[in-house]
Amino acid sequence: MSEPVTVVVVDDHTIFRSGLKADLDERVRVVGEAATVEQAVAVIDELRPQVVLLDVHLPGGLGGGGREVLTRSAALLPRVRFLALSVSDAAEDVVSVIRAGARGYVTKTASGPEITDAILRVAGGDAVFSPRLAGFVLDAFGTAAVADDELDRLSARELEVMRFIARGYSYKEVAKELFISVKTVETHVSAVLRKLQLTNRHELSRWAADRRIW
């Protein structure tokens, strides 16, 4: 392994931060911490970590929580990557941070190694989809496949990948199941993430409006 990945942990609970730091293994190095929106923006700007572990619910700022940190750090976005971390399974929490630019989402109940893996994946430029996030994507985009050329909908292959992830398959298992490489799975997942972030499809807005997101 090369250099450990530098990480800033943003969470308003001190106990959770220290517990998380203890759980992460030597492949990542926590270089900074923050507890509020303002602190997070300042620390991220100063330290420029590779990955920010970002709690969705944060005090301070204008009350926008993790999403606000993302929008205020937008200039750094391509180089600093964000991984959202939340106790909440609510669609509005998860999808809004993803839309704001986070590269993935894990729940706080995930184990240390799981979170470490997710950090490495995000640092490598890939997206991290939990089963629940995959479920939201399927719910939002609909489960019917369309032709590949429709940019703002999911292709048949992407749908397939999302379904496997929703079923609890790891990327490796998905690759094995579909007879493709893990790299290809990662490409599909990143494509879905991009669509989720960029699309303005009215189905998606309606889905969001139904759940009072955005």
Add this chain to the structure above:
Amino acid sequence: MDTVRLRPPLVRGEDRFVAGVCSGLARHLGLRVEVVRWVMVLSSLLGGAGIVFYAWLWIMVPTAAEATRRQARRPASSIAPAVSLAADVVEDSHRTTPALASAAEARRAGRLAGHAREILLGAVLVLVAVALGGRLLGAEIPLGVIVPIAAILGGAALAWMQLDDSRREQLVRGAGPGRWNGWLRLGAGLALVIAGVALAVSGSQWNVLGLALLASLAVLAGVALVLLPWGLKFWRDLAAERSARVREEERAEIAAHLHDSVLQTLALIQRRAGSEADVTRLARAQERELREWLYRDSRRGEGTFVDRLKALAGEVEDAHGHSVEVVSVGDVPLHGKNAERLEALLQAAREAMLNAVRHGGGSVSVYVEAGSDAVDLFVKDRGPGFDPEAVPADRLGVRESIVGRMRRHGGEATIASGPDGTEVRLHLPGMGAEES
């Protein structure tokens, strides 16, 4: 009939024509309401004695609601502010201040109403005194003055009923059967006042009544214009009071819920701190319950397929202390012609989840995709896996309760097992129009 010495307290009743004085009096004296009402009406004919008596009681006797409130000026629940504080910090830190201010405002308004009652009484007495004094001094007050003044006073009294505390309460709640009634009274009161003013201006000469009516309307419009800001402020106070009340009710509900659930669980966890398995299970069950309560979808009724599946997953989780994560896409209602088949699918899913937590390792993932034509359900664990063919025939679990059950209801079950874990796939087609 045993005549109890202890009479019920004298309060104005809910059953009312005007202000509930008669029904209250009837209850207090143990007489029938009709009797009291007739006595009141008849005595009104005796030089208006009844009216004066009635007005006196109306002003001095509180309604039942007022009386109870006065007795129990309860301080707000001590837990509610704490919870609300926490909620407000999350939401918006400066939102507490207006709420507190509006509460104080409301209290002030209440006091004002109390004073207004005394002022009204005083005004009436002064008027009577002036009339009597004028008489004594030999100044004959003509009927043309008394009638309009009486009309104005009557109208004012009718409109005043709107400010009666219990009415105000209804106004605050913004609904209630008394609303229509209330507007009618207000209208009648206004009409009386206008007529009174018109009479006073025209000096009971009927031919100039039209002109006088116009003049009095102009006067009233002017007065209304002057009073409008005050009225608006009062209305805003009422709105603030209403929203404060709603918020307080919400807080009370949250406090009650947290007390019943989270605090109880925390107490349990402290007592079982030695057993890791118990603590995990308790925490997990409480988390699920709280989550359910926080994020529940209030628009959706009970009894959809996914709701039931989540409940089942929760039961399995509780029984085995093993986390079961349910991800769902789409949903179908549990009633209707497919109810029985969906129930079968749920039971098969439950069996699959039980197997997964018993034999599998790691967390169990459940994914359900409920579309218009079929329901697909997947239960995946990360255990060592097993060979479905090698399961002995007497083991009913997989063979009978999953595969057989699905087949009987026109669905199918497949089991894929490997070193990475086992996945049970349940497919139930024909959810659409076609009858199975």
